[in-house]
Amino acid sequence: MMSLRILSLAVSAGLTLMATSVQAQGQGRMADLGKREFEKSCASCHGMDARGSGVVTPWLKKSPPDLTLLSKNNGGIFPADRVYKSISGEDSPAHGSREMPVWGQVYRMSAAEYYMDHPYNDEAIVRARILSLLEYINRMQKPR
Ligand code: HEC
Numbered sequence: 264m265m266s267l268r269i270l271s272l273a274v275s276a277g278l279t280l281m282a283t284s285v286q287a288q289g290q291g292r293m294a295d296l297g298k299r300e301f302e303k304s305c306a307s308c309h310g311m312d313a314r315g316s317g318v319v320t321p322w323l324k325k326s327p328p329d330l331t332l333l334s335k336n337n338g339g340i341f342p343a344d345r346v347y348k349s350i351s352g353e354d355s356p357a358h359g360s361r362e363m364p365v366w367g368q369v370y371r372m373s374a375a376e377y378y379m380d381h382p383y384n385d386e387a388i389v390r391a392r393i394l395s396l397l398e399y400i401n402r403m404q405k406p407r
Pocket residue numbers: 300301304305306307308309323325326327328330333345346347349350361362363364366396
């Protein structure tokens with residue numbers, strides 16, 4: 264009788280453990296939108312570690328900057344406004360070339376494809392996607 268109780272306790276403890284770890288994993292995947300987007304869209308050039316050594320760099324004219332040093336090179340302050348604008352493409356010169364894709368446009372187009380003729384707010388969608396990247400890049404900063 265005793266051993267049965269211990270067994271059922273152990274089983275329920277095990278189930279709780281399993282449930283929490285599944286939950287934690289799920290939450291991790293769901294929550295880290297910035298990381299997921301970075302690895303999908305940016306790592307090919309900037310590298311998985313954001314340090315500028317992505318697999319396609321040999322074919323680029325300009326090497327992608329090390330994105331972990333943005334704060335360090337800016338007096339210890341994360342240059343959020345500049346980073347936002349270089350991702351959105353607002354900093355893009357009217358003439359001349361830019362090797363990095365204009366993500367504001369990319370995200371606007373993918374929202375249009377996704378929502379089709381349903382009403383949606385494209386500015387808000389683009390901003391949310393850029394802000395999640397900004398938050399992730401901020402987290403990747405090297406200490407000063
Ligand atoms: C095709 C290669 C490529 C891809 C993909 C790419 N970048 Fe870049 N990125 C560059 C290059 C090259 C530069 C240097 C400036 C330039 O030539 O446009 C740059 C510059 C930047 C800068 C400016 C850094 C500064 O000093 O202000 C940021 C921020 C940045 N990239 C973030 C991203 C993010 C976020 C993504 C993914 C959504 C991304 N990049 C995808 C190539 C790329």
